[in-house]
Amino acid sequence: MGRHKQPEIRDRILDACVDHALAHGLPDRLEPLAAASGTSTRMLIYHFGTRDALLRETLGRARRRQRDFFGELVSPRPDEPYPSTLRRAWQVMTGPAGRPYLSMFGRLREDAEQQLWPGFRRESTTxxxxxxxxxMRSIGRPELGTLVLAVIRGLIMDIEATGDASRADQAFDDFLAALAPITTRETDSVDFGRSPPDP
Structure with a gap:
C-alpha cells in the first residue's frame, strides 16, 4: 500500500521553495529547491509531480504573498491622506522587502513564451x-486608479531597466505632488493643511 501524502509537509516544502525563489530566482534544476526545503528531488516529484508543476505552484504562492503584502500597503487608512499612503507604499514596494517580488515577476512578465503562467502579462496588469x-475612492476619485497603476508599473519597469531608483523615487514624488491639487478638491481640507472655509 502506498503512503498517503501529508498536506502539511507539502505545504512546508512549498513555502521553503517560495522563500528560495524570492531570494535567488527560479532555478533551472530541482536540486536547489530540494536543498532549500530540506528534502530530495525524488520527494519533490512525489509531492508535486513535475518540475514545472512545482514552479507553477511556487509562483502562485509567491504571487498570493505579494498580493497580501502590497494590498495592505495601498489600502486607505482613516488617519492618513491617501497620497501619503501611496508614498509609503512605494518606498516599501521598491525597498528591500518588496524588490524580490518585483524581480521575480518582472522576469516572468518578460518571458516571451509564458509557459509557466499563461496570461500572466494580462493578469499582472490588472x-x-x-x-x-x-x-482613490477614499478621496472621491476611483477613476484615477488606472492612472496611479500605470505610473507605478512604469516606474518599476524603469528601475528594473536602469537601476536608477533615485530618479524613479523623485518621479513618483513629482507625480504625487501633481495629484495633490486633484485630490484636495475631494477631501477634507484639514488633511492637506488648508484653512477651513468660513461658516
Whole structure:
C-alpha cells in the first residue's frame, strides 16, 4: 500500500521553495529547491509531480504573498491622506522587502513564451487595479486608479531597466505632488493643511 501524502509537509516544502525563489530566482534544476526545503528531488516529484508543476505552484504562492503584502500597503487608512499612503507604499514596494517580488515577476512578465503562467502579462496588469481604485475612492476619485497603476508599473519597469531608483523615487514624488491639487478638491481640507472655509 502506498503512503498517503501529508498536506502539511507539502505545504512546508512549498513555502521553503517560495522563500528560495524570492531570494535567488527560479532555478533551472530541482536540486536547489530540494536543498532549500530540506528534502530530495525524488520527494519533490512525489509531492508535486513535475518540475514545472512545482514552479507553477511556487509562483502562485509567491504571487498570493505579494498580493497580501502590497494590498495592505495601498489600502486607505482613516488617519492618513491617501497620497501619503501611496508614498509609503512605494518606498516599501521598491525597498528591500518588496524588490524580490518585483524581480521575480518582472522576469516572468518578460518571458516571451509564458509557459509557466499563461496570461500572466494580462493578469499582472490588472490585479492591482481594484485595491488602487478603492484607495482613490477614499478621496472621491476611483477613476484615477488606472492612472496611479500605470505610473507605478512604469516606474518599476524603469528601475528594473536602469537601476536608477533615485530618479524613479523623485518621479513618483513629482507625480504625487501633481495629484495633490486633484485630490484636495475631494477631501477634507484639514488633511492637506488648508484653512477651513468660513461658516
Amino acid at each position: 490585479d492591482w487595479l481594484q485595491p488602487l481604485e478603492d484607495g
